[in-house]
Amino acid sequence: MAKAGRAPRVMPxxxxxxxxxxxxxxxxxxxxxxxxxxxxTGISCHSATFAAALKLAGVVRIKPKxxxxxxxxxRRRSTATTMPIGGTCxxxxxxxx
Numbered sequence: 001m002a003k004a005g006r007a008p009r010v011m012p013x014x015x016x017x018x019x020x021x022x023x024x025x026x027x028x029x030x031x032x033x034x035x036x037x038x039x040x041t042g043i044s045c046h047s048a049t050f051a052a053a054l055k056l057a058g059v060v061r062i063k064p065k066x067x068x069x070x071x072x073x074x075r076r077r078s079t080a081t082t083m084p085i086g087g088t089c090x091x092x093x094x095x096x097x
Contacts, residue, residue: 008053009045010037015057017041022059030054030061 010018014037021036022028028036030051038044045053054061 009043009049010053012056014041014043014053018054018057019059022054 017040018033018037021033021040025033025036030047033054034045034047034050037050
């Protein structure tokens with residue numbers, strides 16, 4: 001039975017090219033790698049297709065972690081009252097659906 005669907009734009013034969021481009025340019029963005037791949041092979045594709053091809057080729061893109069000291073968020077002070085003007089506490093009122 002024939003396989004349904006469209007053939008992939010980036011074929012498995014192109015995976016070694018993807019790996020070599022990623023190794024040669026480790027700090028390049030995905031868009032930069034796409035431009036290099038287009039220049040080398042003449043194949044253009046959508047960024048999601050290119051990301052999937054990189055994943056299938058075994059290329060893992062890792063974002064560098066920012067080195068910051070942890071600062072807890074400032075505490076907010078509530079300006080609202082807990083009781084409404086009528087004197088009924090809304091948290092104790094039950095609703096029937």
